[in-house]
Amino acid sequence: MALKDLPIEECLFQGNAACPGCPATIALRLVLKALGKNTIMVVPACCTAVIESLYPKTSFDVPVMNIAFEAAAAGASGVEASLRQQGKEDTTVLAWAGDGGTYDIGIQALSGALERGTNFIYICYNNQIYSNTGVQRSGATPYSAWTTTTVSGKTEFYKEMGDIVRAHHIPYSAQACISQPEDLYRKVQKAKGIKGPKYIEILAPCPPGWRFSMDLTVEMGDLAIETGAWTLYECENDIVTFNGKSKILLEGKIKRKPAEEWIKHQGRFRHLFVPKKDEEKLKLIQQHIDKRWERYQKEFL
Amino acid sequence: MKKYKVITSLSYPQEGAMGKTGSWRVFRPVLDVSKCVKCLRCWIFCPEGSIKRNKDNSVEINYDYCKGCGVCSNVCKVKAITMDREAKKE
């Protein structure tokens, strides 16, 4: 698939309230291109609730149901059941939540909906922080990253949401990145064609949250993949396949770039470089990635 | 478009729901059409959807809404888009 094969039709209008360089809108445009207009979105508290713009106008050309922070997956279960009763099973139900609404406050409702077999696509756009509320730490924030609630850097590593989701043995789950549009588009399209719960997590490098220049959004995504900090994979019926550069990295055909290559561009890690390099913490970050890839090689190669 | 009578927070789709966001811009992307290879990277990566894709895959920038983030310029592999300071407008 090439970019020219992607549809021109947009379901997200320009002139919306997203920050310049926003990864969420890059992802939203792609996801809605893949799903088309026969889609109902369920959106908990997150940046997208702002991106929708101000009442009485909206930037979305598909129906959007806003719902409380912890309730996206449960709300989607209700939408899906209701549509089934009305014979509208061809409509895609898309729950669209951030990492706070997924890893933390929304994990119970998500797990419940996955276990119940809700026929929907749950997409977590992961910018590794509570960005909408002003960059607070979430369960997805990486070790040592500055946030407004981890002023000297986070002292814990993030949790592996992908593993938690896979433990539900749903028909399809995947990780994608805004910097790889063909891969993301293909995954969303594939999910659309599968019945049952589908989970896709999209890495969404956030310029104001990660403190990098707003023109580097796509580059921050690619570097996350090339350093192995983020992984592109999909899991169909419990079989995991790595995709794109992540696949080549797994096969060992190219080497992972050092994590430093990714984090040095991000102001949230600045304290690891200034006033002097914190070799110990940088080593811990690298080791965490290395360990994960060792596990990948054991499990998925 | 059907408008509902019931009083709740119902919003209706509209381009420019936050107004002409082009006014946010500090730097303006300028496309050198002669360099463009129609790869569509700027089109797909524009966070705002402000790069119009024509039938022949040529592209145009919509300055009414472009917020001037510079992603298009950065993803362009042939350096056909430069970011110029807004004040420098001819």
Add this chain to the structure above:
Amino acid sequence: MTIMIDTGNYIAAKAAVMARPQVVAAYPITPQTTLVEGIANYVANGEYKGEYICVESEHSAMAACIGASETGSRTFTATSSHGLLLMHEMLHWASLARLPIVMCNINRVIGPGWNIWTDENDSIAQRDTGWIQFYCSSNQEIFDTIIQSFKIAEHEKIVLPVMINYNAFILSHTSMPADIPTQKEIDDFLPPFKPHWKLDVNNPVTHGNIIGTAYYEHIRKGMQDAQDHAKKIIKDVAKEWERQFGRHHGDLIEYYHCDDAEYILISTGAIGAESKAAINNLRKEGIKIGLARLRVFRPFPEEEIRKLAKQSELIVIDRNISIGSNGAFYNEIKSALYGVSDTKVTGFIAGLGGKDVPYHDIETMCKKAIKSKKVNNSQIWFGFDGGE
């Protein structure tokens, strides 16, 4: 019609299914459990053909009901006590979204310590959520009120959710006879749900995005107007029900021997039912007393209360307490009378934690109130620590 002799919960399940909701989403909690088990049985025997979502929490139950209702389905759920408290956030969401969801709440004590008996603090804590609140006093009334509630909730001038409250065990688990109309009769009374707005891919709208202050105030005012309209609609629907089925449980209030009453007892729920026996006995003793059983707490029947105060002294029994103030019903009654009437109002707190409130205790309370010289006796804890 058939006579069904069963518990309040099973009769509620019957009513819920006969209202033909397209979606039910619920989470079990004592003493609501047998209600949702009842619906599960109707799913198993094919009598209920809608969706029944077994969610993983009450918060999710209400979220799922909201999702279903926003996409145009008639929706029902049920809960109790801590379940209702966990739903609190979503109760606001449902009413602000103007969704005619109908819910039974089986009034149960809030912990700690764990106590499954009845009092009203769970639903009183939801007073300001914008939901219409009924309080029932018999299994028949539960059935009739559930069907009526769908009609009230879905009325174009209301479009608000409705909560039907009834007492844990005293009603939920006690068998009583109830007349059950035929499905056709119910269908004639309650036509299929026509949503007043919905999420529709052919007419995309965004519900609930960021809203400015003035617009938001407009939405709150709209809810208040709807509650004001509900005062009349509840009466109309009760009358329509009476015409069709010959039963009337009162509208906002059920009046019992109020016409010539010098004293009027105001109570709710099962105490309201028990109060009738007390009124009969007191009347036998020559006391001109009547009962105004509050059937509806939201919208609050201010006008009706003012009318009662014109002719009678009022005695209020609250099976709840707004800690730091008084019984919730007492407070609202006093507030309705402010500047309008100086009549004596005596307030009792009774039956908290599910403590039994038999008719002879109610008689004692009434006599104590009648004897009392205090004009505003706001808070007598009846039977507390061996005395009052």
